[in-house]
Amino acid sequence: MTDTLDTTTPSTTSTPVAQERRIVTAVPGPRSQAIHARRTAVVSDGVTSVLPVYIERAHGGIVVDVDGNQFIDLGAGIGVTTIGHTEESVVDAIRQQAGDVLHTLFTITPYEEYVRVAELLAEHTPGDFAKKSVLVNSGAEAVENGVKIARKYTGRRAIAVLDHGYHGRTNLTMAMNYKAAPYATGYGPFAGDVYHAPNSYPYHDGLTGEQAAARTIAYLEKRIGAVDLACLVVEPIQGEGGFVVPAEGFLPALQDWCTANGVVFIADEIQSGMARTGAYFASEHLGLVPDLVLSAKGIAGGLPLAAVTGRAEIMDASQPGGLGGTFGGNPVACAASVAVFDAIERRSLLGEATRIGNTLTAALNGLAEKYDIIGEVRGIGAMIAIELVQPGTGSTTKEPNAAAVNAIAAAAAQQGVLVLTAGTYGNVLRFLPSLAVTDELLADAIEVIDQAFAAL
């Protein structure tokens, strides 16, 4: 049974947030514009904002800006507020923990919440073997640690990633991303020994999983050589790359090859994990049991927390003191994460992700019938995207249509629907709502997007 979320009067915030779209000023409104003017004086231009409306409150599937405009949030802070904005039990857990202890540093005097998060990760990541974790602050830091741990365990130097992948903005992860602009342009020199292997992108390459895997494995063997390869880092469903779901069998074949060759298989589930796809981790849908799983984004309901979780013998290869950091596994973030795991069970959120996937897929397939620039509808659970192509190229060259994506996202924002873009060519609209979003809100948002397509 689904324990329905009280979507109107959160116990823990002062003003209720009605779960409805409401636009009362221009977007952005005068108050947002005033803050934006102050921001441009003091915040680096290197930090951008998709939509410069300044948010004052949020609950469930709605964010409210300082001018009183209410947006249906189909981005959830890029898959962070997966269980809903200001979820009551998470906010309560944060308040409680904040009053008890804010920080000691786990590597000085530890606390139970860190251990509890590691237990929950061991329980809910794929695989029946003994698992251990290290907690850190951000997704990129989890990737860095995953690579570090794999190198230590294998004693090998090289790391491999897949084309169209995204792994972060630190020095190592910049080298691991497919896209240079804007993430890496001008920031080099970059970390060495990072190799980019072909991915599986069924809409474009037309290959079966078996064919695509053969191509990737040939690259790994010829270009690197298994004896020098510490790990292969893959996103089960590529996030920034445009929610690319690989052909069936592609990733299991790569995992088998890794296992046979002593290469650590690392699943970057930072965007696809934590109930987003209707399973705790997307690996489960694809038949993967990674050696290491990286989680972040949705893991703590909006607080900064990330983890590397995996086979105990790999995690224990590091010397004492080799892993950790000042803020890693902060007690408040851990308390929030424990509440997130609890809410996923209590509110049957895996089922909610599946519901959202069904609703979105049906609605977007409906739009694809009407608008021929929608080349493909794809994704799993509450991680669905449409790839837009130039008119008339959908069954031939599939030319990317970033202009249409930008126009639709901008038009939707004006009407109170916040939808994110993605894709190496910027031609993907991605739907990454919180699992608290109702079918009514989704229908309303799709109606707005339908009108935006019609107006193109």
Ligand SMILES: *Cc1c(COP(=O)(O)O)cnc(C)c1O
């Ligand atoms: C967001 C993301 C990262 C980086 O996480 P940060 O917390 O922004 O450092 C890494 N991998 C994937 C798949 C992501 O979506």
